[in-house]
Amino acid sequence: xxxxxxxxxxxxxxxxxxxxxxxxxxxxxxxxxxxxxxxxxxxxxxxxxxxxxxxxxxxxxxxxxxxxxxxxxxxxxxxxxxxxxxxxxxxxxxxxxxxxxxxxxxxxxxxxxxxxxxxxxxxxxxxxxxxxxxxxxxxxxxxxxxxxxxxxxxxxxxxxxxxxxxxxxxxxxxxxxxxxxxxxxxxxxxxxxxxxxxxxxxxxxxxxxxxxxxxxxxxxxxxxxxxxxxxxxxxxxxxxxxxxxxxxxxxxxxxxxxxxxxxxxxxxxxxxxxxxxxxxxxxxxxxxxxxxxxxxxxxxxxxxxxxxxxxxxxxxxxxxxxxxxxxxxxxxxxxxxxxxxxxxxxxxxxxxxxxxxxxxxxxxxxxxxxxxxxxxxxxxxxxxxxxxxxxxxxxxxxxxxxxxxxxxxxxxxxxxxxxxxxxxxxxxxxxxxxxxxxxxxxxxxxxxxxxxxxxxxxxxxxxxxxxxxxxxxxxxxxxxxxxxxxxxxxxxxxxxxxxxxxxxxxxxxxxxxxxxxxxxxxxxxxxxxxxxxxxxxx
Amino acid sequence: xxxxxxxxxxxxxxxxxxxxxxxxxxxxxxxxxxxxxxxxxxxxxxxxxxxxxxxxxxxxxxxxxxxxxxxxxxxxxxxxxxxxxxxxxxxxxxxxxxxxxxxxxxxxxxxxxxxxxxxxxxxxxxxxxxxxxxxxxxxxxxxxxxxxxxxxxxxxxxxxxxxxxxxxxxxxxxxxxxxxxxxxxxxxxxxxxxxxxxxxxxxxxxxxxxxxxxxxxxxxxxxxxxxxxxxxxxxxxxxxxxx
Numbered sequence: 052x053x054x055x056x057x058x059x060x061x062x063x064x065x066x067x068x069x070x071x072x073x074x075x076x077x078x079x080x081x082x083x084x085x086x087x088x089x090x091x092x093x094x095x096x097x098x099x100x101x102x103x104x105x106x107x108x109x110x111x112x113x114x115x116x117x118x119x120x121x122x123x124x125x126x127x128x129x130x131x132x133x134x135x136x137x138x139x140x141x142x143x144x145x146x147x148x149x150x151x152x153x154x155x156x157x158x159x160x161x162x163x164x165x166x167x168x169x170x171x172x173x174x175x176x177x178x179x180x181x182x183x184x185x186x187x188x189x190x191x192x193x194x195x196x197x198x199x200x201x202x203x204x205x206x207x208x209x210x211x212x213x214x215x216x217x218x219x220x221x222x223x224x225x226x227x228x229x230x231x232x233x234x235x236x237x238x239x240x241x242x243x244x245x246x247x248x249x250x251x252x253x254x255x256x257x258x259x260x261x262x263x264x265x266x267x268x269x270x271x272x273x274x275x276x277x278x279x280x281x282x283x284x285x286x287x288x289x290x291x292x293x294x295x296x297x298x299x300x301x302x303x304x305x306x307x308x309x310x311x312x313x314x315x316x317x318x319x320x321x322x323x324x325x326x327x328x329x330x331x332x333x334x335x336x337x338x339x340x341x342x343x344x345x346x347x348x349x350x351x352x353x354x355x356x357x358x359x360x361x362x363x364x365x366x367x368x369x370x371x372x373x374x375x376x377x378x379x380x381x382x383x384x385x386x387x388x389x390x391x392x393x394x395x396x397x398x399x400x401x402x403x404x405x406x407x408x409x410x411x412x413x414x415x416x417x418x419x420x421x422x423x424x425x426x427x428x429x430x431x432x433x434x435x436x437x438x439x440x441x442x443x444x445x446x447x448x449x450x451x452x453x454x455x456x457x458x459x460x461x462x463x464x465x466x467x468x469x470x471x472x473x474x475x476x477x478x479x480x481x482x483x484x485x486x487x488x489x490x491x492x493x494x495x496x497x498x499x500x501x502x503x504x505x506x507x508x509x510x511x512x513x514x515x516x517x518x519x520x521x522x523x524x525x526x527x528x529x530x531x532x533x534x535x536x537x538x539x540x541x542x543x544x545x546x547x548x549x550x551x552x553x554x555x556x557x558x559x560x561x562x563x564x565x566x567x568x569x570x571x572x573x574x575x576x577x578x579x580x581x582x583x584x585x586x587x588x589x
Numbered sequence: 590x591x592x593x594x595x596x597x598x599x600x601x602x603x604x605x606x607x608x609x610x611x612x613x614x615x616x617x618x619x620x621x622x623x624x625x626x627x628x629x630x631x632x633x634x635x636x637x638x639x640x641x642x643x644x645x646x647x648x649x650x651x652x653x654x655x656x657x658x659x660x661x662x663x664x665x666x667x668x669x670x671x672x673x674x675x676x677x678x679x680x681x682x683x684x685x686x687x688x689x690x691x692x693x694x695x696x697x698x699x700x701x702x703x704x705x706x707x708x709x710x711x712x713x714x715x716x717x718x719x720x721x722x723x724x725x726x727x728x729x730x731x732x733x734x735x736x737x738x739x740x741x742x743x744x745x746x747x748x749x750x751x752x753x754x755x756x757x758x759x760x761x762x763x764x765x766x767x768x769x770x771x772x773x774x775x776x777x778x779x780x781x782x783x784x785x786x787x788x789x790x791x792x793x794x795x796x797x798x799x800x801x802x803x804x805x806x807x808x809x810x811x812x813x814x815x816x817x818x819x820x821x822x823x824x825x826x827x828x829x830x831x832x
Binding site for chain 2: 341343358362363365511512513514515516517518519520522523524525526527530547550551554557558559560
């Protein structure tokens with residue numbers, strides 16, 4: 052199969068749909084499902100049945116459209132239109148189905164209308180989420196119809212592995228899991244390490260509180276992740292891949308299972324992909340609920356069937372990973388960026404974003420903010436724009452206090468620093484990290500000591516217990532934070548807390564322990580007076 | 590023909606530890622070179638003859654030109670490496686880590702069977718722990734006296750996993766393992782059954798001999814009476830792995 056064959060295939064799939072002038076797209080991602088999307092989908096299908104054929108409309112379950120707080124979302128889209136070109140309805144109930152179907156092709160239904168020209172949609176730039184909310188995640192044909200698997204066929208048919216590596220390196224893509232390690236460098240390292248058996252692993256063990264980017268990508272566009280993994284496997288010379296997904300994401304697992312089955316049947320995975328000599332098998336492994344298994348060495352131990360706990364690095368996975376073989380491990384969003392990079396070239400990607408952080412980043416907006424949901428913006432977007440324009444600011448007339456990025460490994464950013472551009476390096480200067488993309492917004496009523504205590508409790512219960520500083524240190528720090536929060540802490544307690552922060556950060560074995568003190572350190576840096584106000588006597 | 594000596598192609602490198610010029614085989618770790626040259630470096634989970642665990646974090650050292658610290662047990666030497674094993678910062682961290690251990694469970698030396706023969710106690714003295722600033726957790730743990738020869742006291746356990754590794758790697762029984770996570774971690778025999786009922790335990794006692802504290806001891810010992818012997822281990826390990 053070459054690119055022309057694939058284009059013909061895609062054209063054929065599109066032609067089949069051309070009979071329907073409109074599509075009623077119902078978000079069937081986890082968030083909208085939990086607010087009642089399945090019933091809406093059924094009601095719309097029924098309403099369509101009653102008006103048989105006249106409307107030229109088809110009801111379709113799609114992935115995440117982003118504005119989770121307004122769910123269930125339904126988009127009435129002219130065939131082939133994107134989200135901006137559709138009429139979007141919010142808070143749809145099954146009773147609204149008949150009215151919505153009646154309005155197709157005519158005047159939009161104003162009472163449910165959710166304008167798509169508002170900043171939440173207009174200020175985004177969708178690369179990773181380009182198909183999200185548009186295609187049916189369970190349809191391989193739907194993915195091919197919008198240009199899916201073209202990058203894989205192009206890489207296999209027209210590029211050498213070295214050329215693929217060159218494009219990924221030129222793109223400047225950095226790991227989206229939080230570390231920000233250059234993807235091109237990681238890929239070329241694994242490619243150069245000698246070995247007959249190599250592995251590709253996709254880390255989908257998203258565990259930060261308030262983060263749901265990877266879940267949305269897997270639920271909305273699973274084939275894109277598989278395509279990225281297959282391209283990576285071709286570039287580094289791997290024949291086997293694992294998708295490590297947390298068991299708490301049953302919908303994502305279900306869609307991935309379907310996607311793998313259909314991709315194999317269509318010849319985009321498995322033996323002799325796209326009729327070339329390249330073969331690549333993907334297997335899903337479920338996480339059993341340990342946050343630390345998102346750490347790469349612990350994740351690999353878990354895949355091997357061992358206790359999920361980290362080991363010292365070096366050797367890095369690139370040299371000695373899964374079962375001692377050279378292994379490439381990247382996060383969901385990193386793999387989701389690969390297909391467009393191959394399709395449009397590394398230079399195209401490198402033109403987006405800032406000097407050292409290229410491309411876009413998906414963020415999950417949560418907390419006290421008007422628009423909670425998923426957004427994708429170019430790197431370098433000002434934090435203020437994300438929170439005030441895209442996020443719609445703080446509801447209820449309250450004032451902004453802080454935004455927490457990077458989950459339990461990150462920190463809090465106060466109002467005075469809201470004008471910084473969001474990229475890996477700027478966030479680091481503020482004592483926080485980009486992380487995987489969770490953003491928890493807090494208003495003036497938030498108690499920062501309590502925030503620090505919450506994250507420390509999270510790290511304490513998620514510590515695997517292998518190394519002493521993390522196992523015993525997080526517990527001591529939590530006890531100190533708890534007594535400060537209850538107004539029983541002394542100045543000595545605060546001093547001891549700060550000292551433990553330093554020791555745990557410098558001496559822990561893996562990233563969990565090394566970054567566990569960050570929420571404390573950053574709240575101490577910007578909100579120290581809140582700690583001091585709670586100290587008792589002495 | 591294969592080389593007569595399988596290690597013949599390993600390079601020899603020169604490096605500096607605490608200002609001392611030294612030579613080492615490129616496949617050695619920093620802690621091995623330190624031990625070879627009598628450079629003191631604290632450690633608890635490391636034991637010559639067992640696999641590397643890297644968990645006690647006491648053997649952390651500074652490498653010139655590197656911001657982060659490196660565990661001497663899990664870092665291989667390299668040509669031109671400049672290592673510092675004793676700095677004010679390292680001493681402070683080590684002391685705090687030992688204090689964290691003392692505060693975590695119950696380590697009351699005066700009544701312990703391993704008093705004066707305990708690695709944790711010796712280490713605390715070397716690291717200058719004259720008192721513990723960290724609040725004791727006062728948590729109570731079980732004891733297991735069901736084995737006819739040995740006794741397990743979780744209150745004294747520091748989770749170094751030497752017992753787990755020696756049982757798996759040298760004795761080949763894999764009676765020991767760790768269950769739970771975080772501070773709920775505990776060493777267990779078989780599937781968390783009483784030690785005396787373990788079907789895999791051979792009663793060899795290697796776990797008792799390698800245990801650095803009074804967690805694993807012989808039955809019938811009283812305060813200060815438990816003396817351990819670890820000299821068998823490197824010899825045994827080398828014989829096991831001999832070509």
